Amino acid sequence: MDNASDRGKKHSAETFAAELRRRIEARVTGYEAGAKLPTLREFVANEEGVARGVAEKAIDRLRAEGLIESRRGSGSYVRASRIPRTSPGRLSPKQWGHGLSIQAHDAANPPKAVDVEVGDVVPPTHVAEALGVPPGEVVLLRYRRYVRDRRSVQLATAYLPTELTRGTRIEHTDTGPGGTFARLDEQGFGPTRFVERVISRAPTPAEIDGQEGREGLGLRREGGLVFEITRFAYAGDRCVEVSLMVLDAEAYELVYAFPAEV
Structure with missing residues (x-):
């Protein structure tokens, strides 16, 4: 001592x-x-x-x-400082509409997207229902793993209707300034509202270790927790993206700022 x-x-x-x-x-x-x-x-x-x-x-x-x-x-x-995930500011058109990434709103040293995968898949039933896609029809999948200071902190999978993605940069690994929402906005489908559902739970083995060639979060097996966030992006009444995110609960702080009257 x-x-x-x-x-x-x-x-x-x-x-x-x-x-x-x-x-x-x-x-x-x-x-x-x-x-x-x-x-x-x-x-x-x-x-x-x-x-x-x-x-x-x-x-x-x-x-x-x-x-x-x-x-x-x-x-x-x-523990280093947690990553503040501040909503709804990070989702504002003032962010992506000015060519800035959502992650850049969170911190001066935001997590970086790595292992980006893009391709057509048949989505889970609840995702297809939210997007208004018939059962068995393919949608575009965008998968990312986010890393900060060489540590995996988030896994994210977004699903979008192919009619809004064909021939656009949304089908590329690099979607360009402002990301996916900016590209949707160029087609007249910029998100106008969002719904996020958040739960905390133990991570699955696949989320810890990874699977099918993907790296996991590398969390401890006992006592570790994740935030599971399901985000629905709407352009008017239409759901244009469903994003399923798994965040290391030891790395993030969820911050919500909203007016007293809505």
Whole structure:
């Protein structure tokens, strides 16, 4: 310990968690935001009076408090600032209508889209119903994985009617300034309202590990949570896009700003 009075003292999970909390809040070297913490073995070897079980429980406690995040196969880290996902501002025409990305509204260092996939698929039944597409008819799928600081933070799959995408940049991996909504607007179908449904849940194995050649979020298997967001974009009364998003709940903060009267 870096406090001489603690030498020779055996720690409980509570007292060791308090010491780690103090270091994080004081930004002691090695405990700054984003810093990787020692392993359990290193804590036992280098911290006076700390057993493996004590260190493990202390880390679990600080993780539950939101001070620490664990990345499967990588270790535990002091939590960096969460990504604020601010709605409805991020979806405003003032954003995409001026050639800006939705993600750029969220933070100065926004997540970047990687592993972009575009192609025709038969959508899930509830997506087809929302889009007004007959059962079995194909729609355009746009899949993205979002990364921030080399960490996967979001998986997103958007579905759009092919009659609105054929021959447009929506069918390209790079949809151009303002993204998909700007391209829809050029056809007279710019979104005029949105509905988002949000739940929190445990991640599926595919979301953790990936599947069919896609990378997953790399979350820890026990205790990890995701936000599942289903967004419906409407141009007037017509649903023009359904987007299914899975966000690492340890990486995001959902912020909603709206008037008292609507």
